[in-house]
Amino acid sequence: MKSIKVGLLGIGTVGSGTFNVLKRNQEEIARRAGRGIEITMVAARNTARATELTRGEVKVVNDGNLVVNDPEIDIVVELIGGYDTARDLVLKAIANGKHVVTANKALIATHGNEIFKAAQEKGVMVAFEAAVAGGIPIIKALREGLTANRIQWVAGIINGTTNFILSEMRDKGLDFDVVLKEAQRLGYAEADPTFDIEGVDAAHKLTIMASIAFGIPVQFDKAHVEGITKLQASDITYAEKLGYRIKLLGITRQTEKGIELRVHPTLIPASRLIANVEGAMNAVVVRGDAVGEALYYGKGAGSEPTASAVIADLVDITRLATADPEHHVPSLAFQLNAMADTPVLPMSEVVTSYYLRIRVADQAGVLADVTRILADSTISIDAMLQKEPGEGEQQTDIIMLTHQTQEKNIEAAIAKIEALSTVVGKVTKIRLEELS
């Protein structure tokens, strides 16, 4: 059988990994796919570099349109990143009847609904395993492996850069900026690293997982997004003393009122497996009504781990390329005409537990004032830590872990606490999840 012809848009970190792995393992991949898969054309900004990377073996062009319009190309792999050019080229590829593979979570989380609709109308497949948790086959697990389940929640460390930063800061005492530079050097970070550190990249990935888990359209604009830039080293230390680790977690949960969709630093009990995921590694815990809890762990970023997922999609598409479109696996697991309109919950409605760090004047009665405010708000305290003020210090920290309450309830209580004359500055609030 004729080999499948692939056109690559972009040959940077993931593109070069895809080229190399496909080449290195071509025979084994062909035995699995039932026919050969070869990259025959690459669009690149730097064509000389692309020719060097592909050892002069493929046609290199400087315009992605030449790839998506080439009648010889069966599958277009979009590894440019970003929104506009990527969207334009992907939609053109689909309009030309080509299947698409992309690692671009920003694209899928924001333009996925439009792209999947166009693909369905054309009878082509759009696959994006590399877009979430890199090399971990979490899309396939949610979409196919767990298809029997009502998914209850999904929680994951889904940004390698921030997990790498948090781990290196904690273990080696390195500065934020130094570790971020290293993450960029290692090819983990996004072209714009604020996407990583402000939680946007994790929210893109979470948005995609929520759609597959709950059969809802992609709705990145409804996600609550907080990154790690406001985290203080002292919070990491206090959390450890109380038996917790702080991780940037993406959490999506089906509740009676709607679907939670939130990314923020989170205290997790140190005894949980996911709390011990370090460096650029990713991990996703899925709770389904039939399977219980399942944990998926592996490399979420980097050249070849991500290429592994891109190529898995190429094999899937190759296997199904000759099937009738109605036999394709739906991109979001649910049939497009069976999507639910379950609302995404505003953050103010979310119920969870909290870590509070309150900077106070070292005076009698301040603790009683704080606990009274919490009690009046029906927020109960689970654990408390009060730091002894250092020699000559007039202020100290009170750290409290609360039981579950609604976000708007804790916000109202925090406003009252901050209004106390004995409380200094803002109260630090970090959400806490037992994940059980």
Ligand SMILES: NC(=O)C1=CN([C@@H]2O[C@H](COP(=O)(O)OP(=O)(O)OC[C@H]3O[C@@H](n4cnc5c(N)ncnc54)[C@H](O)[C@@H]3O)[C@@H](O)[C@H]2O)C=CC1
């Ligand atoms: N690096 C990683 O670990 C992971 C990256 N991703 C995603 O994969 C995609 C690619 O990421 P990287 O390879 O890391 O980025 P990169 O910046 O290393 O590579 C992108 C390449 O595309 C080229 N490019 C930009 N515009 C172009 C255009 N119009 N035509 C042709 N080439 C163009 C750039 O010159 C560059 O060589 C992004 O969507 C990213 O979010 C997903 C998972 C992991």
Ligand SMILES: N[C@@H](CC=O)C(=O)O
């Ligand atoms: N920038 C991302 C790359 C993979 O998606 C990350 O750090 O996880």
Ligand code: NA
């Ligand atoms: Na993946």
